[in-house]
Amino acid sequence: MKTIRKIGAVLRQFTATQPEHSTTDLSRAIGNSTSGTHDLVDGLAGIGLLSKVERGRYRLGPLVATLYRALDDSSALTEAARPVMQKLAVDHGETLHLTMHDQGRLLLVEAIEGERPLRVSRDVIGPHLALYQAPPGLLHLAGFSHARLEEWLDAHSRPGGPIASRSRFRSDLTALAEDGFAVGPIMGDDDIVCLAAQVRDHTGRPVAALSMAAPASRHDRQPRAFRNITIEAAERISARLGYKKPS
Amino acid sequence: MKTIRKIGAVLRQFTATQPEHSTTDLSRAIGNSTSGTHDLVDGLAGIGLLSKVERGRYRLGPLVATLYRALDDSSALTEAARPVMQKLAVDHGETLHLTMHDQGRLLLVEAIEGERPLRVSRDVIGPHLALYQAPPGLLHLAGFSHARLEEWLDAHSRPGGPIASRSRFRSDLTALAEDGFAVGPIMGDDDIVCLAAQVRDHTGRPVAALSMAAPASRHDRQPRAFRNITIEAAERISARLGYKKPS
DNA sequence: TGTCTTTTTCCGGCAATACCGGAAAATTGG
DNA sequence: CCAATTTTCCGGTATTGCCGGAAAAAGACA
Known part of the structure; x- marks a missing residue:
């Protein structure tokens, strides 16, 4: 599933030392166009894996914490x-x-x-x-x-x-x-x-x-x-x- | 992005009280066919958001912990x-x-x-x-x-x-x-x-x-x-x- | 304040792929 | 051993992800 591999690549850009990225950062990192990357990160923000903190800037979102809590508690x-x-x-x-x-x-x-x-x-x-x-x-x-x-x-x-x-x-x-x-x-x-x-x-x-x-x-x-x-x-x-x- | 909404729906099936699901469970939950769901969860296992623990059974995977660590540390x-x-x-x-x-x-x-x-x-x-x-x-x-x-x-x-x-x-x-x-x-x-x-x-x-x-x-x-x-x-x-x- | 540059956002079209049917393989229960 | 159920596989097609291009927004500079 090509889309899923791109999602993995996008998510792994977010680290403790680089917790915030712009659309342009991410499009360079995954080799997509800026508009294609924008569609992708907007979708990820929609489900909560990312969070849009400012115009064009994203961080990891609440679904990460929700899933981790489920993982850790179980x-x-x-x-x-x-x-x-x-x-x-x-x-x-x-x-x-x-x-x-x-x-x-x-x-x-x-x-x-x-x-x-x-x-x-x-x-x-x-x-x-x-x-x-x-x-x-x-x-x-x-x-x-x-x-x-x-x-x-x-x-x-x-x-x-x-x-x-x-x-x-x-x-x-x-x-x-x-x-x-x-x-x-x-x-x-x-x-x-x-x-x-x-x-x-x-x-x-x-x-x-x-x-x-x-x-x-x-x-x-x-x-x-x-x-x-x-x-x-x-x-x-x-x-x-x-x-x-x-x- | 329809695929991303399905990914969100799949991931949210995993909770502290229901940490493990079969392919059939998940296909019913998201309204996909079993083969379509299998492709999807196999892809999620490939990037680490899920982990295949047995034949046809999945749990949340190491990328969840990795992303949470990045979220929490930052x-x-x-x-x-x-x-x-x-x-x-x-x-x-x-x-x-x-x-x-x-x-x-x-x-x-x-x-x-x-x-x-x-x-x-x-x-x-x-x-x-x-x-x-x-x-x-x-x-x-x-x-x-x-x-x-x-x-x-x-x-x-x-x-x-x-x-x-x-x-x-x-x-x-x-x-x-x-x-x-x-x-x-x-x-x-x-x-x-x-x-x-x-x-x-x-x-x-x-x-x-x-x-x-x-x-x-x-x-x-x-x-x-x-x-x-x-x-x-x-x-x-x-x-x-x-x-x-x-x- | 205006202009220029860069980035972001939007959206319709098309090429790529997600999704499925159907069959084979594997597993479970009797 | 057999039947039932689930999982896995894979090629074809319907769906959609991705993009180009343009509009909008923001920042930098004079």
Whole structure:
């Protein structure tokens, strides 16, 4: 459906850093004429996916909030994860994220910032990161099928880029998949350690990643404790989703 | 754009109480053939607005969360309101809601549940309420233009219904508009008192309603205090949005 | 204030595609 | 295993999305 693909392209122009666009902006972005784009965005404003804030200027509209509320309220994942994350935050005081993925980037489902004087910002994890740039993203990649991973690599690797060897990258991911766990920096920043553990649904399918981010100085004093805490919390969320771990 | 109106109709079938639909469900809801509906939902799944969870079964998809994150992170309203609501919650311990409206129903932007042993649930305010059924909704209606209010009344009033007299209802709303404040039960439940105050943007336009909900027994001991607290908090949010109250 | 430039809005026509019928495939229930 | 129902697929056609071009609106500048 060509119209639907254009709708997707238009909607994805709206981001936290660029929340408002003119008709001319959007027509350039999607390669339509200004009058064709005008018809399209006017239609989207009519159903509430966009909102016309001034003459020729648009923002995301109330239907986005309505749909998100429906998504969030019905989500077994957020229902299962929220109490576990809240308890973990109280017990350990470190920054927590629950993520999925969308179009090769991290999708933040839930974030709780730590309470300690020295803490990692909740904003370190989000759609500004490509999947390979943080441990939760690597876990999502580890859950991809072979074909889907090839497609992702085709889109994201280049000579001289961060993924030097495809075969090495694939075998690293295989090891992560076996562990259901990844640990490392975020975007190469060695002052922060991020630990991510797989969350599975009732069928055993990986659906999300729970991660804890702490200053490296705190993590390095008790690395095994940090690892165990993260894995156990992810297992508790998975259990609440109906997953039974094989003996 | 006929296709876009169908997309709106399909997306609005997904609610917290009915988060998953089959192709046949959706074709009945929008009056398309099953094959036509299949093409449509397959297209929506392709861009991420829906997600195909099983053969022929769909839920809201990751693009909804992505767009909501963009909406929420860029929203001057949530940025202005959150710290004020958090302080109010700490200081007074009552349940708070910030609402807008969408298609004649309340749209929940932010909710903080009270901390006291006896408290009102955060779920009392949401899209299950038509605007006339709670004080924040009445404030939204009070902000409607004459034409838009007539349209809403055409859609929502009926002989023997809750709006017995249109002219009486309109003059009640005019009084609320002058006050920028409404107080009353939620859906006629007299054990709860809900107080709502208008939030304005930098141009003075009403954009949201802040409300506090408390057990009637607590409210009735100090009704003027509750009213003042609610109005002052809404004024603080409005000020943070750049609104300057006329002297 | 007037002029020029740019952007937005509007609308009818036509080329592109959304929608459908019908059949094959898949699933469920008995 | 069979019947019933639903889903999926795909080519053709009726419908509509998209556009050109012009009018309207807004901003910048002198």
